[in-house]
Amino acid sequence: MHDTRGPFSRKLDGVYILLTFAACLMIVVMLAIILGNIGINGIGIVNWAFISGKPEAGMTEGGIFPAIFGTVALVLLMTIAVVPVGALTAVYLHEYAHKDSKAARLIRVAVNNLAGVPSIVFGLFGLAFFVEFVGSRIDNAFYGGELHYGQPGIIWASLTLAVLTLPVVIVSTEEALRAVPDDVRHAALAVGATEWQMLRHVVIPQAMPGVLTGGILAVSRGAGEVAPILFTGAAYFLPDLPSRLNHQFMELGYHVYVMATQSPDVDATKPLLYGTVFVLLALTFLLNVTAILIRSRMRTRIAHSM
Amino acid sequence: MENPVKLETRNYALRYGNNLALTDVSLRIFANQITALIGPSGCGKSSYLRAFNRMNDLIPGASSAGEIFLNGVEVQNGNIDVVMLRKRAGMVFQRPNPFPKSIYDNIAFGPRMHGVSSRSRLNQIVEDSLQRAVLWDEVKDILKQSALSLSGGQQQRLCIARVLAVAPEVILMDEPCSALDPISTLRIEELMQSLKQNYTIVIVTHNMQQAARVSDWTAFFMLNGQRSGTLIEFGSSSEMFTQPQDKRTEDYITGRFG
Numbered sequence: 001m002h003d004t005r006g007p008f009s010r011k012l013d014g015v016y017i018l019l020t021f022a023a024c025l026m027i028v029v030m031l032a033i034i035l036g037n038i039g040i041n042g043i044g045i046v047n048w049a050f051i052s053g054k055p056e057a058g059m060t061e062g063g064i065f066p067a068i069f070g071t072v073a074l075v076l077l078m079t080i081a082v083v084p085v086g087a088l089t090a091v092y093l094h095e096y097a098h099k100d101s102k103a104a105r106l107i108r109v110a111v112n113n114l115a116g117v118p119s120i121v122f123g124l125f126g127l128a129f130f131v132e133f134v135g136s137r138i139d140n141a142f143y144g145g146e147l148h149y150g151q152p153g154i155i156w157a158s159l160t161l162a163v164l165t166l167p168v169v170i171v172s173t174e175e176a177l178r179a180v181p182d183d184v185r186h187a188a189l190a191v192g193a194t195e196w197q198m199l200r201h202v203v204i205p206q207a208m209p210g211v212l213t214g215g216i217l218a219v220s221r222g223a224g225e226v227a228p229i230l231f232t233g234a235a236y237f238l239p240d241l242p243s244r245l246n247h248q249f250m251e252l253g254y255h256v257y258v259m260a261t262q263s264p265d266v267d268a269t270k271p272l273l274y275g276t277v278f279v280l281l282a283l284t285f286l287l288n289v290t291a292i293l294i295r296s297r298m299r300t301r302i303a304h305s306m
Numbered sequence: 307m308e309n310p311v312k313l314e315t316r317n318y319a320l321r322y323g324n325n326l327a328l329t330d331v332s333l334r335i336f337a338n339q340i341t342a343l344i345g346p347s348g349c350g351k352s353s354y355l356r357a358f359n360r361m362n363d364l365i366p367g368a369s370s371a372g373e374i375f376l377n378g379v380e381v382q383n384g385n386i387d388v389v390m391l392r393k394r395a396g397m398v399f400q401r402p403n404p405f406p407k408s409i410y411d412n413i414a415f416g417p418r419m420h421g422v423s424s425r426s427r428l429n430q431i432v433e434d435s436l437q438r439a440v441l442w443d444e445v446k447d448i449l450k451q452s453a454l455s456l457s458g459g460q461q462q463r464l465c466i467a468r469v470l471a472v473a474p475e476v477i478l479m480d481e482p483c484s485a486l487d488p489i490s491t492l493r494i495e496e497l498m499q500s501l502k503q504n505y506t507i508v509i510v511t512h513n514m515q516q517a518a519r520v521s522d523w524t525a526f527f528m529l530n531g532q533r534s535g536t537l538i539e540f541g542s543s544s545e546m547f548t549q550p551q552d553k554r555t556e557d558y559i560t561g562r563f564g
């Protein structure tokens with residue numbers, strides 16, 4: 001058969017290989033530059049005084065403890081809210097709802113769309129719904145209209161983040177439920193367990209690592225978000241730690257934004273900025289590694305039970 | 307002397323979507339006997355077995371017709387709660403399916419679900435069930451170990467013990483030996499003989515020798531002209547395997563097809 005590809009086709013192959021490889025290389029280089037830059041400039045700043053101190057002198061000196069504390073408290077509250085709701089939603093979708101039922105499809109569409117909403121929209125939603133609507137009604141009902149919950153606070157910020165990270169938990173829990181073989185479900189039902197007993201004692205324990213992974217992924221996603229907490233609870237500068245659910249708080253991501261844009265002395269703030277970004281990255285990185293470890297342990301466990 | 311009827315279906319039919327998988331099966335299964343369901347692949351014998359503990363209810367799009375009786379009581383229309391039905395008619399599956407829990411917790415699972423919480427009572431049930439399943443001597447020192455560490459044959463006996471722990475009247479076995487080696491198979495068959503005194507056993511098997519060896523009664527299933535599974539012949543195993551009444555049964559057991 002006559003080959004019509006011409007003399008250049010082989011060379012063209014080489015060009016495409018090079019092109020695709022260059023694209024990959026670019027990503028690796030970008031990441032290396034970001035991490036390298038932050039690592040080199042940040043690690044020298046991070047010491048105990050920086051981690052445990054308060055920001056001072058218009059954020060040109062001191063540490064970031066209130067921001068670390070605020071971030072941890074924020075994601076903890078968020079986790080408490082998002083994991084049960086997300087996990088129960090996934091259990092309903094995967095275990096109870098019929099695959100093609102209208103309700104299940106509607107929920108799935110809602111979850112997928114939730115994952116696609118820009119985070120600033122969540123911020124506005126949180127302000128309108130949690131702060132203005134729920135918060136002010138709580139104030140009217142329990143505090144005689146006195147302002148307590150109808151203002152930005154850590155509870156509203158964490159609930160807003162919980163809505164944002166809900167899809168992460170739902171998807172991850174559903175995956176874990178899917179990995180539980182039908183064999184053991186049938187075994188439980190065949191000795192006369194009710195459907196809920198089967199879920200509670202056989203399926204959910206096996207899916208637990210997946211639920212936890214979802215929780216951790218949600219935390220690592222939530223810990224880096226600034227937009228949703230902008231209007232719902234984060235404070236520009238607040239050296240006092242939040243001690244009540246309706247208190248405002250400092251947060252690492254927002255602190256980075258504030259230092260980068262609002263500092264009275266850019267050069268003096270720069271090292272602190274590097275240090276803060278370093279801590280934020282280390283925190284999210286640590287959470288991701290934990291999630292990956294848990295997931296791989298779960299995979300081997302499921303592989304063993306096959 | 308004939309044993310009383312333990313299970314019975316009248317005109318049982320099962321439909322998966324538009325496909326009529328089983329049609330018009332009327333059969334009586336006698337107490338304290340072993341009844342084998344045989345037939346070529348896809349003839350609906352496993353589906354028929356699952357009718358007795360209503361596991362077919364779990365298959366999306368499946369619907370059944372006809373009547374199913376346990377001790378003369380119809381089981382589908384609310385006389386017996388499905389959870390109680392499955393306790394009374396336990397099932398052993400094709401592949402051993404222990405829970406990823408300890409040997410002890412596997413056996414104690416059923417009783418716990420039915421509300422037994424006393425430690426000493428559970429200990430006794432676990433030992434008793436494992437004894438009956440002829441597994442006790444092999445596992446009595448490793449009860450806290452994962453059930454998944456057992457061999458395939460041991461796992462299947464564990465699954466039988468797990469069923470025995472809820473004190474069923476009927477044991478439904480869906481090709482319980484198909485994933486096992488010949489020695490493990492032999493042990494399960496011996497076990498079935500000893501269980502027969504206290505339980506009614508229905509076993510689906512592909513293995514004709516096994517059916518002939520272990521069962522008192524045999525039911526032969528096959529696809530009819532409309533490609534729906536149906537009962538061709540039922541009789542005592544000794545007669546079925548020596549002088550079958552139906553030509554199709556004879557063809558099947560002499561290995562002319564299937």
